């Protein structure tokens with residue numbers, strides 16, 4: 001095997017300085033595409049060279065996908081053996097590790113469940129005795145924000161300044177009690193509880209502060225207050241000789257999670273909290289052409305500057321940034337298809353694989369029309385960071401059942417299936433069950449039939465629980481023995497009727513239209529599952545296909561695998577469709593920004609008062625979008641756009657003007673342009 005390349009080989013002087021500063025805290029504060037993430041991967045290699053064992057190097061990224069990518073980049077740099085042991089994770093997954101190992105100190109069993117957003121909504125509806133999803137969502141939002149600011153129900157109650165907040169704080173109290181009883185945590189707890197662990201339990205603190213020899217944080221500008229505290233708790237007090245050195249990299253101009261509690265204050269506090277912090281700016285952008293970078297710089301110049309930054313590129317001016325006007329969403333989607341097919345046919349520089357293209361948009365609902373047109377044009381794509389089909393609540397409900405059939409010890413699936421739709425299993429019962437399963441270190445399903453549980457619960461509760469357990473067992477048996485499309489479909493539809501799922505959707509949605517759409521998704525899903533059970537299937541053209549039959553349980557097994565693969569984001573050659581938020585840190589040769597209109601980007605909901613702060617965050621989103629592009633950038637705006645059921649006139653986003661494309665022209669030297677123009681005219685004249 002050849003030796004890994006020296007980290008110094010492809011770094012500029014400022015990047016080198018950051019990579020070689022091993023001793024103290026270090027902050028790389030620099031614009032998009034300047035190689036901040038590259039500093040992190042190379043610094044990992046440098047630390048390994050300096051004999052820090054891989055398992056003592058912790059790199060924290062913003063998403064699981066970014067963590068995977070970082071591990072890939074590290075593998076390329078340091079080889080698979082060392083890369084395997086590196087601790088590369090998100091704040092959340094690091095939190096999971098801390099809690100799985102030491103959550104016991106806070107009374108949490110090692111196999112605690114992690115609730116996703118839908119699970120949380122269900123618990124909140126229940127805790128607040130509220131069937132109105134809108135209200136429950138508002139609670140969810142408020143409680144999450146509070147948690148991210150480091151508040152709990154007691155402090156939130158004390159700080160509540162109006163009736164709404166008072167009620168939310170009270171619901172928060174019930175919610176907290178339920179989570180404890182269920183031995184469950186939500187995403188925010190994955191940060192908050194480890195922090196509590198490190199700040200209140202000396203044994204945990206000393207263990208974890210010794211665990212790492214260096215901590216690296218990417219996308220630092222988007223950490224929230226609690227994450228910052230967790231980082232501080234991990235590295236130890238600034239004046240302690242045992243303090244763990246760390247490296248944070250970030251860009252205040254790309255801070256786009258203010259709405260989720262991320263705060264730029266963390267950037268300002270870093271030099272205050274760590275007086276020996278070495279701050280290193282990077283100025284060369286290695287990602288984008290001059291024309292793209294100029295547009296990005298022009299847009300972000302509209303925001304007040306926190307830190308002075310310069311950004312330049314020597315990749316040449318490249319193709320001018322293009323703005324296209326479309327008649328509506330359909331037309332825009334057609335233009336997107338043409339954009340991809342055109343550049344592929346041309347053999348555009350930068351690459352013509354599907355994976356070299358991305359279409360970015362502000363809101364999830366924009367992806368639907370794009371998906372339709374891409375599918376019709378047979379262009380493979382993936383929707384990343386948004387609501388893919390499998391992320392829809394109703395599909396997750398069904399998947400929870402399927403997962404439970406495959407693995408009865410899957411506690412989150414158990415909780416979801418046992419409570420959706422409601423079947424009279426109340427939170428006290430689930431709480432007791434959670435307690436028992438923690439005590440005996442078994443899954444909830446296993447605890448279900450234990451005799452001592454029966455003694456602890458009333459006859460009615462135990463009967464409902466047993467009935468649920470039997471229903472799972474029975475369905476598992478049927479799923480194991482049912483093969484072929486028709487029987488599978490009958491089984492699944494029959495079971496949906498048994499559990500009253502359609503009614504459940506109508507009961508829980510304010511709008512019948514939404515409920516009907518959700519039910520349609522369910523039917524789609526049932527079809528999809530049953531087709532996979534094989535047998536004679538009539539396809540769209542009416543032709544009968546014969547495929548090998550398999551059982552519903554086999555298919556459920558495959559689906560469980562697909563779900564975990566989807567979480568891991570397996571790569572293939574596909575165009576990326578993604579929200580601007582989820583595009584952070586990534587890059588593509590050819591990028592189209594879709595729906596760049598007033599009201600969409602900057603986003604404005606009805607009746608909202610656009611504060612300067614909100615507008616600035618939207619502008620940063622635009623900056624993030626522009627700076628994802630390496631070679632080609634097309635910005636699309638709609639003349640007419642859909643708004644609810646109506647079609648309204650579309651107004652181009654102010655950010656388009658702010659790119660100052662006309663002033664900069666193509667960026668080409670005017671004399672050169674004139675020369676070309678003359679030559680073209682002369683050629684035309686000669687032709688005539």
Ligand code: ATP
Nearest residue numbers: 010011012031032033034035036037038286287585
């Ligand atoms: P963002 O702010 O969008 O997260 P970033 O600052 O993290 O961007 P990177 O993703 O690390 O930037 O780098 C952008 C691109 O430039 C990558 O393709 C990277 O490989 C390349 N790059 C960075 N530094 C260098 C360098 N010194 N020489 C050559 N290429 C580089």
Ligand code: MG
Nearest residue numbers: 036037218585
């Ligand atoms: Mg980066």
